[in-house]
Amino acid sequence: xxxxxxxxxxxxxxTGGFGSIAAKMFAAEGASxxxxxxxxxxxxxxxxxxxxxxxxxxxDVGDPALHEALVACAVEKFxxxxxxxxxxxxxxxxARLEDxxxxxxxRVVNIDLMGVWYAMRAQIPAxxxxxxxxxxxxxxxxxxxxxxxxxxxxxxAAAKHGVVGLTxxxxxxxxxxxxxxxxxxxxxxxxxxxxxxxxxxVAEKGMEREAAAAWIARGVPMRRLxxxxxxxxxxxxxxxxxxxxxxxxxxxIDGGVMSV
Ligand SMILES: NC(=O)c1ccc[n+]([C@@H]2O[C@H](COP(=O)([O-])OP(=O)(O)OC[C@H]3O[C@@H](n4cnc5c(N)ncnc54)[C@H](O)[C@@H]3O)[C@@H](O)[C@H]2O)c1
Numbered sequence: 362x363x364x365x366x367x368x369x370x371x372x373x374x375x376t377g378g379f380g381s382i383a384a385k386m387f388a389a390e391g392a393s394x395x396x397x398x399x400x401x402x403x404x405x406x407x408x409x410x411x412x413x414x415x416x417x418x419x420x421d422v423g424d425p426a427l428h429e430a431l432v433a434c435a436v437e438k439f440x441x442x443x444x445x446x447x448x449x450x451x452x453x454x455x456a457r458l459e460d461x462x463x464x465x466x467x468r469v470v471n472i473d474l475m476g477v478w479y480a481m482r483a484q485i486p487a488x489x490x491x492x493x494x495x496x497x498x499x500x501x502x503x504x505x506x507x508x509x510x511x512x513x514x515x516x517x518a519a520a521k522h523g524v525v526g527l528t529x530x531x532x533x534x535x536x537x538x539x540x541x542x543x544x545x546x547x548x549x550x551x552x553x554x555x556x557x558x559x560x561x562x563v564a565e566k567g568m569e570r571e572a573a574a575a576w577i578a579r580g581v582p583m584r585r586l587x588x589x590x591x592x593x594x595x596x597x598x599x600x601x602x603x604x605x606x607x608x609x610x611x612x613x614i615d616g617g618v619m620s621v
Contacts, residue, residue, distance in 0.1 A: 473524065500544075
């Protein structure tokens with residue numbers, strides 16, 4: 362399929378677990394890409410490796426100027442912006458919410474919530490059909506922690522609930538402006554973010570890695586972690602032009618957690 366031929370797709374956190382796989386899936390379907398990641402990552406090198414027209418722009422998603430630059434790149438290099446995947450995110454050190462440090466809390470809110478708002482603020486006018494845009498789709502990568510509480514990750518959960526609020530509001534405000542907006546809400550999937558959790562369980566409980574992964578997945582009806590590909594395909598599906606009537610949704614990719 363070439364559902365994204367002639368379309369420009371912007372992805373933040375593009376060298377990470379979900380971001381890098383989604384970038385390859387969009388590229389395989391003909392998209393031109395504007396990819397971004399933290400300056401500590403080689404996003405330009407990653408963009409160059411994809412064999413599709415792609416720009417790699419480093420920056421911190423907590424900086425509003427980054428998002429203006431990414432949208433300007435989509436317009437100047439590829440003629441417009443059609444899809445934005447706001448995917449970059451971090452967690453804070455696990456702690457009961459009264460024990461999260463204010464510095465850690467502010468960092469998570471700035472990257473996970475403000476970073477998505479800064480992104481959407483730049484992306485929406487560029488897609489808005491009433492302002493000369495081509496219409497499009499925004500996919501925010503929230504979390505299961507965006508639709509339910511997350512013990513030991515309380516401020517992360519608050520930030521991701523905020524992302525869901527931004528998503529639903531943007532969907533309603535832009536439904537007649539040609540822009541769909543949905544949130545993907547994964548449970549634990551095996552990306553570098555979760556490999557770090559597995560490391561912690563191995564260190565704390567003295568388990569083997571696979572036993573530690575199973576321990577993390579013990580509350581998941583499927584009794585396993587998600588695969589990053591299973592989340593990335595949902596990102597692509599949410600963005601796809603043939604999914605044109607779906608907007609304002611929070612889609613759990615969770616092995617059944619929200620069904621019980
Ligand atoms: N892996 C999971 O189980 C899981 C579950 C629920 C939600 N999520 C969410 O999915 C998204 C992607 O996570 P992942 O699992 O692929 O993790 P990851 O750590 O592999 O990827 C995160 C990416 O975000 C980038 N990033 C972090 N801080 C940044 C900053 N300040 N500026 C720019 N880029 C920054 C990282 O460099 C990395 O490329 C995140 O928003 C995360 O909260 C992940």
